Amino acid sequence: MEDVLDYAGYIDGAFVKGAGATLTVENPSDESIVDSFPGLSLEQVESAIRAARRAYEKGEWNGLPVRDRADILHRYTDALASRIDRLIEYAVTEAGCPRSSGVMFAQAATPLRQAHEVIDLFLKLPEHEENPIPFAERISPMGGAVQSLRRYTPVGVVAGIAANNVPFYTALWKVIPALIAGNSIVLRPNPLTPLSSIIFAEAAEEVGLPKGIFNLVIEAGLEGGQLLSTDPDIDMVGFTGSSAVGVKVMQQAATTMKRLQLELGGHSAQIFLPDAVDRAVMQARIVCTSHAGQGCALGKRLFVPEDQKAAVIEKIVADLATVRIGPATDPQTQLGPVVSAAQLAACERHVQRAVEAGGRIATGGKRAASMEKGYFFEPTLLDLPDNKNPAAQDEIFGPIAAIIGYRDLDHAVQMANDSRYGLSGYVHGADKKAALEVGLKIRSGTVQVNGAIASAYASSGGQRMSGIARERGIEGLRIYQQLSALTIG
The missing domain is CATH 3.40.309.10 (Aldehyde Dehydrogenase; Chain A, domain 2)
Structure with a gap:
């Protein structure tokens, strides 16, 4: 067995070795071990959450002009794309996706293309919009003119929890929208297919994302994922997975009223x-x-x-x-x-x-x-x-x-x-x-x-037990923003 990773996380701008239970990644084609390494402990996951909160409150990232964030994230996407051969290899070895499969496009090429498109789409969205207040209501009781606006700002700290079938794609659906909107993020891949997620951390290191803006937590169990759904320093959870687990995420997030984006099961x-x-x-x-x-x-x-x-x-x-x-x-x-x-x-x-x-x-x-x-x-x-x-x-x-x-x-x-x-x-x-x-x-x-x-320009999402909110498209970007009504007299 050849070790692929000697670390299990990327926290506050640094790669960290795991101090938790051992995580073993298996090749479903032949049951061989692809890699085995200590995952993060619960305390290490907690430190990633704190790092994301500090980075967000510092304002270095969300205080940048949106075009500056976009320029950095285009370079970030290019850094991801330079590792496409490894993404394909991971899809084959850890996810068991056939190299010649028609689905292989969704494992690497499509998400890399859509990352650039998501960034460009966000640049087209206004930071504020006029509310359709009737003209007669635009005069205040004191006789002055009133303007009413919808103002969009970042949500804050996002927890992104990815699925095992297209692990890079479902992670990217969360990472790029969260970052372009000015949030910080903690990404947790599925323990069955965690290897492709390390590429997000490598690219963050390469382009010099501000410390704590992107954090990666790889764990063997479920405790870290549960913490991401309950900790008050997390403002939003984006989750792709089964409906049964989605219900648990909703329940866990309810006590702190987190925003949720859930793309769950289906039987279409x-x-x-x-x-x-x-x-x-x-x-x-x-x-x-x-x-x-x-x-x-x-x-x-x-x-x-x-x-x-x-x-x-x-x-x-x-x-x-x-x-x-x-x-x-x-x-x-x-x-x-x-x-x-x-x-x-x-x-x-x-x-x-x-x-x-x-x-x-x-x-x-x-x-x-x-x-x-x-x-x-x-x-x-x-x-x-x-x-x-x-x-x-x-x-x-x-x-x-x-x-x-x-x-x-x-x-x-x-x-x-x-x-x-x-x-x-x-x-x-x-x-x-x-x-x-x-x-x-x-x-x-x-x-x-x-x-x-x-398409990155058309959103998708579920109804009933298939989830709430949307991914991609305008709706999939706005979910990563807070909306406030601003009245100016």
């Missing part, structure tokens, strides 16, 4: 109109092979006309039989591993519960026998009798798609909306007008009709 629907039902074959393949189905916005529930369901299943089964399963390092691999042994076991439980509730395994449904080591699950299609089946109601983080028949489009929409999640939704139809009409009825934070976009 894809509705295929009768004139586009053949698209379900490719979409089922995408669902299963996109980072082994480990994507919260993937459309795992496939709704097709009931009278075409059997034929679609036959085509999907034949197509999934051609998927090449293999280690993430193999350029020929189309389906890599899930991130951990626990996630592999979860996939087995989801399939078992689906069958016990009346579902049928059309193909797959078990660990990949062709792989002696690693956490590989076969590409799986579940034939479900209705949307009440657990496999239609529970988020599944694995290469498992479920197909359900609908009587008519109203029935399809009703089932699509029959979910405690609301992160994304998809509609496919050759008749674009009809597809749009269906899309407008989907209750979800993002709805994609015959296409999708991953």
Whole structure:
């Protein structure tokens, strides 16, 4: 084993060795150890929070003109980009994302591009805006003129907690918006995939960010994350992860009324109109092979006309039989591993519960026998009798798609909306007008009709148990700012 890190944090402008429990990073493709090192102790996480608070109160960063911050952060992003080869390597070794996967763009290239775009978008936002006060109300009782403004200022100290599936991307969603808005930040990566986060610290050191403005805490357990959600010196928590953990974050943050941005789980629907039902074959393949189905916005529930369901299943089964399963390092691999042994076991439980509730395994449904080591699950299609089946109601983080028949489009929409999640939704139809009409009825934070976009200029976020607030876009920047009404007489 070759050590990658001899430190586990970056606090107040200095790299620090961990004084806590040992953290072991595993390669999900072969179960080998990528790295093992002491994580930070709870006391060290607390010191990172204090450093972030001191740096914010000092005002060196938030007192800079916004264009000066932007210039520094463009250089910061360039420093991140100079390490893109390592980002890709970490995505392969710690996250198990196949090197040739179509999702690899989301591991490195896309977030690096979007970082520059987020900075530029922020520069277009006014620091204050006029409130639409009627003219008659602009005269005070004393006869003087009154002006009413909306004024935007930094939130303060942000805790950014990233996910394990696209660790660099979900961390960058928090780091760049927080910093360009003038905040300080403490970043905590997921303990399963922490290595890519060190690149944020290296870039901070390279460009000379003010001490304490960016802090990194890598820990083996959960205590530091809990502290980030409860400590009164933290003003905001940005979290990407499961809905179950998101609920705990909300509960922990409630006592200090922290601002929250939560991008949580999803179990999104894809509705295929009768004139586009053949698209379900490719979409089922995408669902299963996109980072082994480990994507919260993937459309795992496939709704097709009931009278075409059997034929679609036959085509999907034949197509999934051609998927090449293999280690993430193999350029020929189309389906890599899930991130951990626990996630592999979860996939087995989801399939078992689906069958016990009346579902049928059309193909797959078990660990990949062709792989002696690693956490590989076969590409799986579940034939479900209705949307009440657990496999239609529970988020599944694995290469498992479920197909359900609908009587008519109203029935399809009703089932699509029959979910405690609301992160994304998809509609496919050759008749674009009809597809749009269906899309407008989907209750979800993002709805994609015959296409999708991953843009820094368009926000995304969830409804119901899929989260609160937005990331990216104008809304994803304004969440990192306080709003106050300013009256001038």
